[in-house]
Amino acid sequence: MSEKNTYLPYLMTIDKVIKEAPGVKTYRLKFQDESEAAAFDFQAGQFGEYSAFGEGESTFCIASSPTRKGYIECTFRDTGRVTSGMASLEEGSTMGFRGPYGNVFPLDEWKGKNLVFIAGGIALPPMRCVIWNALDLRENFKDITIIYGAKSVNDLVYKEELKEWADRPDVRMVTTVDPGGQTADWTGEVGFVPTIVETVAPSAENTIAIVCGPPIMIKFTFPVLEKLGFTDSQVYTTLENRMKCGVGKCGRCNVGKLYICKDGPVFSKAELNFIPAEEY
């Protein structure tokens, strides 16, 4: 039988290491096998299981855009056994990757609409994928607004890209840090993401909001969007639950009947209304 072993990862080489923030790194991974690289494809919103051999697997979204071919990127914080194992690797080292898994952001459906991306802290990576995807297909969309906040200036990730986005004439970029997290030379906003959203978000008219962040941020941002006139089908988010397999078998990530690994991780707020909020 020549069935493929789902759990056997692709071997990837760490091509580039970017230090984003204290404990946060982005790795650019390239396939070691040319044919695997050629056959590989994914869409914005999908995730994978990343291996640090010797420590185990961890789940992250693919942080790079599907429009950028030949590599994938992941951004992670050194918090546990696997991520600390990953953090100790360097350029040229081998990692494993299984994926892509999960569903995708419906960028095709969003053609001709305004997009507002709302992200907090380390939750920018899943967003970054879709931001770049949208920016690379800029002509498909109308206004693009990015609202990104972190605890402090130091905690902002993708600093270079934030600058790049801010400098682009076709993007409205708003960065904010929590009160107390600002530095002397900070020129961005100061305030929690939901508060900032309320003041800077574009009109709900023909706009899709993509929200990504810690549960508490999502919890407080949704009502703000509702107040601004966004309907449930105009709001998208991506969920994270603990996963082991990534393919609907290990039994961890389901929220009610839905499995984040298979039915998600991308959900519209309309879909979220049908699953129990306490399970994510």
Next chain:
Amino acid sequence: MSKIGVFICHCGENISATVDVERVAREIGGMEGVAHAIDYKYMCSDPGQTFIKEAVKKYGLDGVVVGACSPRMHEPTFRRACAEAGLNPYLCEMANLREHCSWVHEKSEETTEKAIDLVKMLVEKVKKDKPLESIKVPVTKRALVIGGGIAGIQASLDIANTGHKVILIERDPSIGGHMSQLSETFPTLDCSQCILTPRMVEVAQHPNIKLYTYAELESLEGFIGNFKARIRLKAKSVNYSTCTGCGACIQKCPVKKIPSEFNAGLGTRTAIYVPFPQAVPNKPVIDRVNCNYYKRGACKICEKTCQVGSIEWDKEDEIITEEVGAVVLATGFDVKGTDFFPEYGYGKYKDVLTGLQFERLASASGPTFGEIRRPSDGTIPKKIVFIACAGSRDPAKGIPYCSKICCMYTAKHAMLYQHKVHGGESTVFYMDIRAGGKNYEEFVRRAIEEDTVNYVRGRVARVYEKDGKLIVKGVDTLLGGQQVEIEADMVVLATAGVANCGSEQLAQKLHVSYDPYHFFAEAHPKLKPVETNTAGIFLAGACQAPKDIPETVGMASGAAVKVAALFSNDELVREPIVAVVNRLAPPLYSTCVGCFMCETACPYNAIEHEEIKGRDGSLIRTIARVNEGLCQGCGTCVAFCRSKSIDIQGYTNEQVYAEVMSLLND
């Protein structure tokens, strides 16, 4: 950590003569995560350190392992080098290839392989190292000196004279210690009390010294710079603030037959007493064990005698707490009694004395006012025998060490005898004469040559009584082991100097280590002779080992300087090798479940209770927290924590595990 630099030191030939250092560097260089590995003749030298610094910069090293000597020797050196190159010093580790490998093994393949293993372990450890910051703690600039003998007196005065406050505690009613008991001192034969008493008075009057006599240390908590000493002030039964020291009570006290400690049991004292006339403070205490009132509930003659009403019958021991930044241990020594020697009559012959008792006989303040008279009948001994090395250098007696002072004081004793008893005959049995010290050898020669003391090299097998005479049976090894038998009127044993009674308990209270003979252990026999292994606690005098007065005074001054140096800083910098209880984001807060088994296990009382409270102020959980000032990084709590919620920074479970696994995984 994945760009690790490894530096293998030859230590001249100390390592390279037995270990193939090139091979160690070569093989380690091939390890995963090692970016650079070299060997060099002297890694600790300037060029050696430069190699490290340059490599840190050139290869962007994020960890350094130096395979060299012991971390105790050069860890600060290499850590400093790393720090200068911009690497956190705690990302530098040492593998001890000298003491742990080259010095203890023959040159062989296995020795080199062991060296490789040792370095490999540290490479695995350093991969898991985290940058650490030193801990800063404030310093209380007040010293506690324990023991009011010459060591304690000298240390107190020296510290006090640097402008810092000193608390001096003494177990006995007076300071002065053994030196106050001595008659005259070698090699100058000046009067011991004459040179000591001015110092005693100076202590009593010094504005920076607070003197507590009749006091003992109850407990010591805390750590360098921040000790808390609980001191028991034993009840003196006399109010010192009103007592004038007139001495009337002493004269009237009906209990007069108590053997005097000051006179080494040769004289007597009363139940209310001042140990000796020059005592500081010169005020009496009541010895409750022997006092009629305390024993039988009646007497109170002293109270009737006292003009100022200073007797306090109901006074109880008082415990006071003093905060101090440093402690000097100067608790001195003791000498073995004659009862330690079955071969010399178990102490049952009254005219067999210890050296200390002879000092009292020879002292003008002694029971015989300086005349050498037999305790048995008060006659002047015509023939006297001194036995050196009584107990010392005798493994069979459990005292293999040399007591150091006996050769000199025996010579002095013989000399004093010859001076005081004209026509007397003195004989000294000795093993060797150890007279190292300025003018010491000359002093001994003077005893032999000018004062005609008869020195017999040999040991005394027995002393026994026959017809009122003491028969000393020994051999003269210089006469070919010939048996000698001397009839003597008095025998003086230069009994061994031993640790003071209670020194073991005191050491445990203070967490200082001690040697098998209960003398306190110095931190390094050569380079840290006045430090103990517990930071902030120093040693002075014979509590560390028997020593003579000049040496004691020198050491006391040394300890005082250490204290003064410590007090010259407002803050102390400590190694961050302390235990830490993990903290996590809510709702977990910590994996600590607050069972506080660690608290019962911690020898340093470093575990505190930390209450985690919700936003509304309600108590969520109580967990353990380590006081990083008190923590000594011993790891007992770590071993004991069931949920593995505590780790030692720099020696985390993960690091130690990685080290062990690097060996097991071959």
Next chain:
Amino acid sequence: METKYISQGGMAQWFESIIASGKRVYAPVNSRGQVDFKLVKNLSEVADDYIQTTQSIKASVYPKAEVLFTYEKDHGKVNLSDFDPETIPETVLWKVHPCDAAGFKPLSAIFNWDSADKLHNAHLVKTSVISFSCAKADQSCFCTSVNGSPGNTAGSDIQLTVLPDGGAIAEILTPKGEALVALLPPVFEAERGDKKEQYLVDLPARFSLEEVNAKLNKAFNSTVWKEQSERCIGCGACAFVCPTCACFDIQEDVHGSKGRRIRCWDACGFALFTLHTSGHNPREHQSQRWRQRILHKFSYMPDRLSVVGCTGCGRCSRACPVDMNILEHITSIAKQ
């Protein structure tokens, strides 16, 4: 499908021929006061008088711990060695109860949802199941309430129904079953017209699955979970003895440069099962975990995999240290 008769002696001969064929044979063995499946060589080792093995036969196709693949690291490079299905020996499971055999289907449904599970399938292919219908049941048994029966042939390659004479009705159900018969065809005699039902234990159904399913669809926020789960102590005994529980963990076993990735049993009842690294736990309380267990088996699986995740074997009730009786709990939900 073919039905035959096999005599007691014939059964013994056939058993010997199976052993002789070199296949591994697992059968219930009574030792240490417990009956459980063990590797056997002789029919005499097989336990006789018992209701149910403590553990299900699940481990034969879903081992407690199984190596997914191995690897070797070499200076930043990694060489992978895939799991090799050829390493799995031919296995015969002897005297499996119908409720255990029925467990293969839900187990496979989970493992093969969306993507095929190479390891599980490799075990399935190499495993033949000889089930024995049930003549006895106890108060924990409820196969008839979950679409099963004491004579359910689902999941079996051959089912034997033991007759009073010691012989048995042999239902040869699959090609794998036929292959086993082929090891010693003569002992399989023509059937004698015995009525199988006559020899099965009578076990009335206690609830209707449809009813339960309908109730559960609306029960997510019910207080019943908290009420039922109060005494649950959160161990994994129920999950580990269950023939259909498939939750697993993936772990790393590493020795120096060599490593193995291992899949091992896990249980949704464990407090840390869903704990995020951040400390957030979507199923923080035992009541949520109990709800997950019940909903998964009786609602999510039927809805998403079209198979019920319970075979009514009753093992979880027997194994539970605090008498979390699933039959009692499901019945009470059905009646609410």
Next chain:
Amino acid sequence: MKKLRDRVAALLDEGAVSLVIGYEEGTKRPRPLFCRNSESSGKLIFDSRCFHNLAVYVTKKELVGKERFAVTAPISTLRSILQLYVENQLSEEKLLVLTVDLNGELREFVTFEEISAYVAQFEMKRGEREQEILSKIEGMTREERWKFWMGEMSHCFKCYACRSACPLCYCTKCVVEVNRPQWINPWPSPISNMEWHVNRAMHMVGRCTACGACGDACPVGIPIDLITRKMMEDLAPEFGYIPGQPAKQGNALSSWKLDDREQFIR
């Protein structure tokens, strides 16, 4: 029984407690019952068949809430409650303890001191089962014992029922779940099962009160309780405390005294 039910009903009605943890008839034998109102107190039973160690619930915050609660405790539960108190897991203000004594009288304990005094009347003895297996094990050589236990451990599948049933296994993260470093391999295998059980035993030193809950809970019948029971029996004379009566402070492995013999490290 009536007295107990009445008293519990009264306590709940008065609002003196918000919950009473007790026993009810189960499908196989009595099982834990959580009475939150006086009606359910009618289900309460308390007899010699009630041996679940209810102390396992008293540390579960989600169950007992913030208000005062009560537990009906047979002797084994009382012992565990005392140990939990020593380990700072319980407070007297929150917990009311009820028991029925040998004369059938209902007793209430408000302070742990009272429980301690009550428990002191009961000597800790081996039951028939313990005696039978332990005397067999005690007769074995070291090698035979290892073989015996490895044989038992090979049946363990790490469901952690032993841990879950034990009132003293209240850690929120067990050592077996700690993965930095991974002390114990989390999957079942004879040696890693042994590692787990040895670890658990070590964590029970001086703490186990030999209630037997772990052994009783084991679905695969490993007499796991005997390890910690035997350890408790051996430890008690060495460290001078009475089995089943928790030491007031610390425990065997963590407490030391100035006069402890320490010749062995000289």
